[in-house]
Amino acid sequence: DQQVKQNSPSLSVQEGRISILNCDYTNSMFDYFLWYKKYPAEGPTFLISISSIKDKNEDGRFTVFLNKSAKHLSLHIVPSQPGDSAVYFCAASEHGNQFYFGTGTSLTVIP
Amino acid sequence: DSGVTQTPKHLITATGQRVTLRCSPRSGDLSVYWYQQSLDQGLQFLIQYYNGEERAKGNILERFSAQQFPDLHSELNLSSLELGDSALYFCASSSSRTGDEKLFFGSGTQLSVL
Numbered sequence: 225d226q227q228v229k230q231n232s233p234s235l236s237v238q239e240g241r242i243s244i245l246n247c248d249y250t251n252s253m254f255d256y257f258l259w260y261k262k263y264p265a266e267g268p269t270f271l272i273s274i275s276s277i278k279d280k281n282e283d284g285r286f287t288v289f290l291n292k293s294a295k296h297l298s299l300h301i302v303p304s305q306p307g308d309s310a311v312y313f314c315a316a317s318e319h320g321n322q323f324y325f326g327t328g329t330s331l332t333v334i335p
Numbered sequence: 336d337s338g339v340t341q342t343p344k345h346l347i348t349a350t351g352q353r354v355t356l357r358c359s360p361r362s363g364d365l366s367v368y369w370y371q372q373s374l375d376q377g378l379q380f381l382i383q384y385y386n387g388e389e390r391a392k393g394n395i396l397e398r399f400s401a402q403q404f405p406d407l408h409s410e411l412n413l414s415s416l417e418l419g420d421s422a423l424y425f426c427a428s429s430s431s432r433t434g435d436e437k438l439f440f441g442s443g444t445q446l447s448v449l
Contacts, residue, residue: 258437267337267425267440313378320431322391323438325378
């Protein structure tokens, strides 16, 4: 049972435009959400997180939005850069216990 | 560099065999997590250790076992290997017992079972 879903396996965006990556979850008890970025031959690296008490968190070009009623979160990257091309995983946990990861979305930013 | 070291990077073995994957966490991190990533699958949580003790268990098969040693390094043992065990195995560490801090991942061990 996939508790965290990323329904878009891939996304292509023009450099300078906005990238929007989406993630849905099923467990309403999840209260902590993270996005990780993964380059080939490397492990995932932390990008940004959000607690369920907030609905938005920004860090530079990256913003995560959380819609608890819809059990949906999204990652916005503005402006997108070629170096952002990677696989992005969303993850969720309940009270910091085991993290559930989505299947990832491969982002390609076209120069 | 995340500070998490996994060895070996690649492992090729045959069905029925047993292998051991090793992970050294970041300096000071007490929690170690093991994840499996198969083709088209997300990162599947296997098991977590905190300061030598098992803290949480996920979708880990009975053929798999893990432990965390006093020096905090961890090993994941996979036995009676099957073709379907071929995957990328990641280790991650954090300083938190409950995992409410971000995880730092190693670069993974690619296991191929032939």
